[in-house]
Each structure stands twice: as C-alpha cells, then as structure tokens.
Amino acid sequence: MYIDFRREFAAAAALTVFGVLFAAFAALFLPLGSFASMGPGMFPIIVGLLIFILGVAHGAVTFLAYRRAIDPGEGNSEPIQWHSLVVVVSAMAGFSTVIKFFGLIPAIIVLTAIASLGSEKLTIRHAFLIAIGLVLLAWLVFVWALGLPFTLIDWPF
Amino acid sequence: MGTDLFGQFLGQLALGFETALSLENLLFCAIGVTLGTFLGALPGIGVLVSMSLLFPITFHLEPTAAIIMLGGIYYGTTYGGSMSSILLNVPGTPANAVACLDGFPMARQGRAAVALSITTLSSFFGASVGILVIMLFAPTIAAYALEFGPAEYFSLMLLGLVAASTISPGSPIKGIAMVFVGIAIGLVGTDLNSGVHRYTFGLLELRDGISLLAVAMGLFGVTEVIASIRTVKQGDVSRESISFLAMIPTRDDMRRFWMPSIRGAAIGSFIGALPGTGGVIASFLSYATEKRVSKTPEAFGHGAIEGLIGPEAANNASDQTAFIPTLTLGIPGSPALALILGVLMIHGVSPGPSMVTERPEMFWGLIMSFWIGNAFLLILNLPFIGFWVRILTIPYYILYPAILFLVCIGLYSVNNSVFDMWMVVLFSLFGYGMRIMGLSAAPLILGLVLGPMMEIQFRRTLIFSGGDFTAFVDRPISAVFLCVTAVILGWTLLSFIRSKSKPVEQAAMGE
Numbered sequence: 322m323y324i325d326f327r328r329e330f331a332a333a334a335a336l337t338v339f340g341v342l343f344a345a346f347a348a349l350f351l352p353l354g355s356f357a358s359m360g361p362g363m364f365p366i367i368v369g370l371l372i373f374i375l376g377v378a379h380g381a382v383t384f385l386a387y388r389r390a391i392d393p394g395e396g397n398s399e400p401i402q403w404h405s406l407v408v409v410v411s412a413m414a415g416f417s418t419v420i421k422f423f424g425l426i427p428a429i430i431v432l433t434a435i436a437s438l439g440s441e442k443l444t445i446r447h448a449f450l451i452a453i454g455l456v457l458l459a460w461l462v463f464v465w466a467l468g469l470p471f472t473l474i475d476w477p478f
Numbered sequence: 479m480g481t482d483l484f485g486q487f488l489g490q491l492a493l494g495f496e497t498a499l500s501l502e503n504l505l506f507c508a509i510g511v512t513l514g515t516f517l518g519a520l521p522g523i524g525v526l527v528s529m530s531l532l533f534p535i536t537f538h539l540e541p542t543a544a545i546i547m548l549g550g551i552y553y554g555t556t557y558g559g560s561m562s563s564i565l566l567n568v569p570g571t572p573a574n575a576v577a578c579l580d581g582f583p584m585a586r587q588g589r590a591a592v593a594l595s596i597t598t599l600s601s602f603f604g605a606s607v608g609i610l611v612i613m614l615f616a617p618t619i620a621a622y623a624l625e626f627g628p629a630e631y632f633s634l635m636l637l638g639l640v641a642a643s644t645i646s647p648g649s650p651i652k653g654i655a656m657v658f659v660g661i662a663i664g665l666v667g668t669d670l671n672s673g674v675h676r677y678t679f680g681l682l683e684l685r686d687g688i689s690l691l692a693v694a695m696g697l698f699g700v701t702e703v704i705a706s707i708r709t710v711k712q713g714d715v716s717r718e719s720i721s722f723l724a725m726i727p728t729r730d731d732m733r734r735f736w737m738p739s740i741r742g743a744a745i746g747s748f749i750g751a752l753p754g755t756g757g758v759i760a761s762f763l764s765y766a767t768e769k770r771v772s773k774t775p776e777a778f779g780h781g782a783i784e785g786l787i788g789p790e791a792a793n794n795a796s797d798q799t800a801f802i803p804t805l806t807l808g809i810p811g812s813p814a815l816a817l818i819l820g821v822l823m824i825h826g827v828s829p830g831p832s833m834v835t836e837r838p839e840m841f842w843g844l845i846m847s848f849w850i851g852n853a854f855l856l857i858l859n860l861p862f863i864g865f866w867v868r869i870l871t872i873p874y875y876i877l878y879p880a881i882l883f884l885v886c887i888g889l890y891s892v893n894n895s896v897f898d899m900w901m902v903v904l905f906s907l908f909g910y911g912m913r914i915m916g917l918s919a920a921p922l923i924l925g926l927v928l929g930p931m932m933e934i935q936f937r938r939t940l941i942f943s944g945g946d947f948t949a950f951v952d953r954p955i956s957a958v959f960l961c962v963t964a965v966i967l968g969w970t971l972l973s974f975i976r977s978k979s980k981p982v983e984q985a986a987m988g989e
Contacts, residue, residue, distance in 0.1 A: 332915035336655050343662050343677075351676060357945030361669035361676055364933045368662050375655035382651060401914055405707040409700060409882065410903055416886040417899035425887070432886060433879050439707045440875040451876060455883045467538045469891050 325398040326390075329383040336376030344369025408439040424475035429455050491613075494842025498850055503546050503843065506539060510547035511851045514554020515858055519869050520877065521562045521710065524571040525555040526920065527702050529817050530694035531881060534888030537691075541825040542840045546847040548818055553605065553797045553848070556757060557855045560597045560790055561863075562870055565590060573757030573793040576765045580778060580785035587781050591724035591863075596731060596783060597790045598859040600739045604791030605852045607743035608750065608798025612805075612845055615751075616834070620806040623831040628938035629950050631809075633959035634753075635932050638809050640963050641754025643921040644970040651974075653921050656912075660925020661932065663688055670930075671937065683897040690820045692898050693926060695885045696905025697912070697919040703878050704910050710874040722861065731783060738768050738784040742791030750796025753803055753811040757793035764792035798848060805829050805841060809928070813920040816927040823927075 344366045347353075351362025412435035420428035430452050437448035463469050497503060517528035532551055536544035559570030564581035577597065584593040626634075643653035666677040667687030678684040727735070742764040749760040768788040769778045778785045803811050808830035810816040822829050827837065834841050859866070889898050909919055943949035951957040 328915050332917050356940050359937050361672045361674040365665050368658050372655055372658045375651055379651045402704055405704045409704050412882055413903050417896050421896050436879040436882050443875040451879050459887055463891055
C-alpha cells in the first residue's frame with residue numbers, strides 16, 4: 322500500500338490549524354492566570370500549542386519522506402466514499418428533523434428510506450421490511466422494555 | 479495474612495456474588511454477553527463500535543446493572559470475534575486477527591468445529607485466569623493508590639495516554655496529537671474552578687461539555703458504516719461441518735490444549751493490566767511465544783492448534799485484567815475501558831481507589847459478574863454455535879440501516895435532544911475525515927475521557943507547589959511514572975526516526 326502524501330499533508334495541516342485556533346481562542350477570550358493559580362485558559366493554551374507543534378512535526382516528517390520517495394504518485398489508499406458519506410449523513414439528519422415534529426415511527430421510516438439509497442443491493446422490498454422490523458424493535462426495546470416516553474407518531478399542525 | 483483478612487475477603491466475594499446474582503443484574507449480564515458475541519461475530523463491528531452502539535441502553539439502567547451489561551458487551555465481542563476469524567478469515571475484532579492465521583487453515587481442513595470449540599475453551603480458561611488476577615491484585619493496588627496525590631495521578635494519566643497512543647501501529651506523532659485533540663474536545667464546557675464557559679460559542683447546550691456518547695457514536699459507529707457500506711463483502715460459510723458432535727476435540731487436541739492456554743493466559747493477564755496495551759498486543763505476543771517454544775514451528779500458519787489456543791487465551795485474559803487500572807485507579811488503559819469509565823462517570827460513580835471501600839457492592843458485583851458472564855459465553859458458544867454461524871452470513875446491506883437506527887434512537891433516547899443528534903452528525907463527518915487522513919479515533923477517546931481529570935490534577939499539583947514544576951518529580955512515584963513515559967517516548971521516536979531514515983521504497987513504508 323502506497324502512502325497518499327496529500328492525505329498526510331492534509332492531516333498535518335488539520336492538526337496545525339486546529340492547534341492554533343484552539344490556543345488562540347484561549348489566549349484571546351480566557352484568563353490565563355499564573356502557574357501557581359491557573360485561570361481557565363492556561364491548560365487549553367498548552368494543549369493547543371502542543372497540537373500545533375505535533376501538527377508541524379508531522380508535516381516535517383511527511384515532507385522528508387516525500388522528498389525521499391522514489392515515486393510519490395497519488396497513492397492508492399482507501400478511496401473516499403462520497404456517496405455513502407452523503408447518504409448516511411442525510412439519513413441521520415432526516416431522522417433528527419422528522420422525530421421532532423412527527424414522532425418516532427415516521428423518523429425511522431425516513432431514516433431507512435434515505436439509508437437504503439446507500440447500497441444498490443438493498444431493494445425497496447428489503448428496505449420496507451427493515452423499516453417494519455426496526456419500528457417493532459424500537460417499540461419492543463425502547464418503549465416497552467425500557468419504558469421511555471417516546472412520541473410514536475405526531476402531527477404538529 | 480490473618481484469618482480476619484481472609485474472612486473479610488470471603489465476605490466481599492459473597493457480597494459480590496449476591497449483587498451479581500440478583501435477577502436484574504443476571505439478566506443484563508446475559509443480554510450484554512449475547513449482544514457482545516452477536517456484534518463481535520459480525521465482521522467490521524469491533525468492540526468500540528459495539529459498545530458505542532449499545533451504551534445508550536445502559537443509560538437507562540441502575541449504575542451496577544449498566545456497568546455489568548457494558549462489561550459483558552466488552553468481553554463478549556472477543557468471543558464472537560474469533561468466529562469470523564476462523565470461518566471467514568476476517569477478524570471480527572482486531573484482537574482476533576491472530577486467530578485467522580491458524581484458525582482459518584483449520585477450517586479449510588474441515589476442522590472448523592473443533593477450532594471453534596477449542597477457541598471457546600481457551601477463551602474461557604484465559605478469562606478465568608484474568609478474573610482471578612483481578613480478585614487477588616485489584617484490592618491491594620487500590621489500597622496502595624489511596625496514597626496517590628495529584629502529581630501521581632497526573633503523571634500516571636500522562637503515562638497511560640502516551641503508552642496507548644505510541645504502542646498502537648501507525649505514526650506515533652499522529653497518535654499523540656490525537657490524544658491532545660481529545661483532551662481539547664474534553665475541555666469544552668464549564669470550567670469547574672472558575673465557572674467560566676470555555677469554547678461554548680454561546681451555545682447553552684455545550685455548558686456541560688460535548689456528549690461522550692455523540693463523539694463515540696460518530697467517530698466509531700457511523701464512520702465505520704460510511705466506510706463499510708460499499709466495501710464489506712458478505713460471508714460465505716458452509717454450515718454442514720459445524721455439528722455438535724464434530725465440535726468435540728480429540729484426545730490429542732486436549733493434550734495440546736493446556737500449556738498454550740496457561741502461557742497465553744499469563745501473557746494476557748500481564749499485558750492487559752499495563753496501560754496502553756491490550757488484547758491485540760497480548761494475542762500477537764502469545765502467538766510469537768507459541769511459535770518459539772513449539773517443536774514444529776513450521777506448522778504455524780497451516781492450522782497449528784497451539785497458534786489458536788494461546789492467543790485466544792491471551793486476549794480474553796487481557797480483556798479482564800484491563801479492568802484493574804480502570805477500577806483501582808480510575809485510569810483506563812484502553813479506549814474500550816475509557817468508554818466504560820465514561821459511562822460510570824455519567825452515572826455519577828467515579829472509579830478509583832475509594833470505589834473498593836465506598837461502593838463494594840458495585841466493585842465486587844462487577845468482578846463476580848465476570849464469572850457469570852464467561853459461563854454464559856461458554857454456553858452460548860458451545861451448544862448454540864450453529865446459530866452464531868448463521869449470523870455471519872447476514873449481508874451488510876441489511877445491517878447498516880439497523881446500525882444507523884441504533885445510533886439515532888439510542889442517542890435521542892438519552893436526552894430527547896435534537897442538539898445531540900446534530901453533534902453526532904458533526905462527529906460523523908469529523909470521524910470520516912479523520913479516517914481518510916489516517917488520524918486514529920481511539921487515542922482521541924482516551925484523551926476526551928481523561929482530559930478533564932488531567933487538568934484538575936495538573937492545576938492542583940501546581941497550586942500546592944506554588945507554581946513550581948519540580949512538584950511532579952519530587953514525589954518518587956510520580957517521578958517513576960514520568961521517567962517511564964519519557965523512556966517510552968524516546969524509544970518510540972528513536973525507532974520511528976530509524977524506520978523513516980532508511981532509504982526504503984514507497985511500498986515498504988505503507989501499512
């Protein structure tokens with residue numbers, strides 16, 4: 322497996338930027354105090370700076386490896402699953418939105434419906450059966466066994 | 479040791495059994511190990527995914543029942559994980575990866591049933607040794623740790639974090655960086671000393687910090703789903719060979735059973751109790767040991783039964799002894815135990831040396847429940863193996879909607895909070911991004927759980943010393959912890975630099 326240098330540099334950049342922002346927030350908005358009597362900002366600024374330093378170090382190590390590499394290429398690490406990412410995030414967002422207004426059962430149906438777009442092997446008939454199964458499971462485990470006050474179905478208008 | 483002390487010990491064991499045998503705890507122990515085996519057997523669902531999927535359910539239980547069930551899920555996955563290693567050549571959990579080496583060849587030779595039963599037996603043996611080690615050593619360590627001050631705690635936590643993030647494979651720089659990212663995320667919320675809101679950006683929901691549940695589910699559960707939907711292949715198992723009769727080991731198998739089991743259990747018990755190590759390292763070490771002591775090392779990799787027995791005893795023993803630092807010091811050595819600790823803290827229980835004396839029913843109840851849970855696992859895995867084998871053939875496209883459902887309903891059931899739902903969406907995006915960039919989520923969880931405690935101990939030490947940093951090395955125990963930390967760091971960086979400075983070809987530098 323080849324190293325994907327772009328991803329390694331991206332990791333270094335992400336760590337560096339996160340560290341700087343985290344430390345900067347502490348420096349700007351939180352009292353630092355002294356080491357004998359630390360304010361709320363002291364520990365965060367140390368943590369932020371350490372992340373920044375480690376990010377820079379990772380960048381440097383990656384850069385050295387990149388220079389030495391015989392053929393940097395593009396690497397062939399795990400491909401990014403854009404399709405799955407969008408489907409999964411939309412399915413969860415759908416659940417979160419629907420459960421607030423319409424209750425649990427519609428939320429599960431929406432979740433399954435959107436999630437089923439993720440795999441071409443999952444037919445509509447299967448998705449339908451899964452949705453029914455999950456509704457029953459939700460009722461059995463969370464409502465009946467654990468006795469949680471879920472609104473099963475609701476109409477807000 | 480006087481008779482009084484022994485009598486006291488027996489009294490505590492009785493108390494533990496009484497707690498563990500209550501109907502409620504028995505039930506949740508059984509549910510925990512069953513679900514653990516189930517999820518562990520499914521390829522692509524490891525211990526962290528299983529635990530993060532199911533811990534909202536434990537939220538609604540009594541603290542003792544919750545921890546017993548979560549513990550059951552944790553060690554149950556290791557039993558389940560060996561099934562897919564043996565039958566599919568795909569490790570159910572990373573700790574079972576070694577079981578593929580000789581377990582799968584055994585299955586190819588038509589000895590799958592024996593491989594499964596002997597694995598269960600050695601797992602049970604390893605776990606039993608591990609539990610005995612906890613029973614003997616945990617109270618002593620806890621009594622000793624009562625002497626620890628803030629400097630010792632801080633140094634020990636640092637040691638645990640450094641060990642956990644550098645021993646695991648991959649770049650140690652990235653591992654340590656992720657620990658600090660976890661600590662940073664753990665700092666969000668109200669500062670306990672001053673009451674100042676940190677990093678909340680005016681959001682009232684963040685006053686109590688970022689929910690551990692949301693982070694764990696996003697980083698482990700959902701990220702795994704995104705990466706697996708189109709990549710996990712369905713298992714293909716022939717069911718005929720797994721009859722109950724075929725599971726009975728031959729006399730020769732049993733003759734070869736004991737020594738590898740004993741060695742594996744010893745290695746696992748030791749490795750598991752150390753901070754930062756766990757089942758993966760224990761099983762690899764055991765495999766290497768068996769290969770070395772064997773008279774026929776060339777048989778390893780071609781179905782040598784010792785290569786299956788030793789590592790499986792080792793990883794189960796280490797699963798159990800991993801509880802020692804968590805329960806006696808309140809410092810988890812691995813991400814899975816960090817989740818268990820997190821759940822205890824959510825329930826208002828702070829594990830540590832005082833837990834043994836203040837909550838003996840919980841402490842001993844949990845330890846005694848390990849016996850019960852492992853006995854359940856023995857029953858689940860021997861007579862009912864056929865059922866679990868069928869589980870392996872469930873296609874992933876049926877599983878993943880159910881996993882997403884568990885994430886959503888589980889999290890929502892905790893606070894009925896839509897805000898938490900958006901947090902899990904956010905952390906799913908982070909988690910997948912991290913995965914793509916090769917940034918590991920496991921050290922982050924350790925940092926997240928330990929971060930707030932570390933800050934408290936760090937501040938306390940320096941308040942007592944008036945800002946003098948020598949306070950960390952003045953106390954001998956703390957100084958030892960810091961020295962060990964420095965040695966691990968130095969050794970890791972040295973070997974890392976050495977491996978990087980060799981003029982290697984690209985291909986050799988990857989995984």
